[in-house]
């Protein structure tokens with residue numbers, strides 16, 4: 001637990017959150033479902049799922065909550081163009097393309113990667129939502145940033161009101177205080193106390209959640225599961241999370257003080273690298289899809305579920321535990337070419353159709 005002041009009531013925390021300006025993109029109040037079939041299979045923890053894959057716009061995901069805060073400022077400052085840069089199958093890019101377009105703001109997107117730019121998964125949606133898309137062969141995030149700021153200068157010189165926006169802004173992660181408040185209320189109405197929350201965690205969602213739980217005085221083990229080993233510019237992901245959590249705490253005048261040690265975070269389920277879908281990830285996607293009829297994604301949430309399943313099978317989670325799995329979205333990437341996904345989902349070399357049906 002972080003060092004800090006005694007807990008706030010739910011209403012006190014809500015009042016602090018309401019003081020921060022926010023657009024309404026229908027992000028909040030996502031359902032919390034029991035995962036009864038998986039729970040029965042595991043014979044261990046009781047598992048529930050918080051459906052942030054169903055945040056209200058642009059195919060959902062954790063960025064819709066974040067964009068309610070980030071786009072509020074962008075709109076207030078009168079921007080007509082946003083420049084973003086991200087990985088090829090970026091969920092952030094898809095979500096901001098949809099939400100900015102709804103506000104009459106054009107998105108210019110630089111999508112980094114070595115593979116050819118093809119209109120599948122998130123990139124197809126970027127196009128439908130009206131983004132201008134460019135393939136970038138930048139070798140690092142800092143190189144990509146130079147490319148984005150260069151484009152912003154050119155567009156500004158043409159008279160556009162331009163902002164460069166990244167998914168990195170701590171203000172976005174503040175939105176996850178709202179999610180912690182929802183989880184607390186939904187669990188209370190079901191008469192249960194969560195012992196753990198599992199989620200895919202790279203840059204800040206976990207920080208917002210933990211500020212929320214700490215501010216409410218809730219003792220929950222939040223377990224972040226890394227989609228990648230390293231975060232450029234940081235010693236470790238917990239270093240980044242403590243920085244963001246302290247920023248949010250200051251913004252809400254909470255005087256909570258977080259250190260990297262306050263974040264449980266594992267990179268043991270990266271499974272081949274960022275944007276690679278290894279066997280363990282594919283197995284988690286198949287298991288959860290078949291037991292709960294809910295789709296996970298191959299880059300983020302599949303890995304987080306792999307950690308939950310592994311911890312349960314290893315006995316690190318047991319019958320007295322109640323786990324809320326936060327589904328942070330990303331499902332359109334399931335409909336794109338993600339390295340390793342076809343092979344590890346068992347599709348390589350199989351043919352659909354009458355011949356294979358007949359030969360079964």
Ligand SMILES: Cc1ncc(COP(=O)(O)O)c(C=O)c1O
Nearest residue numbers: 091202203204205300328329330
């Ligand atoms: C589907 C999905 N889950 C989880 C994350 C990680 O979120 P954060 O960077 O806030 O930890 C991302 C970030 O891109 C994402 O797209």
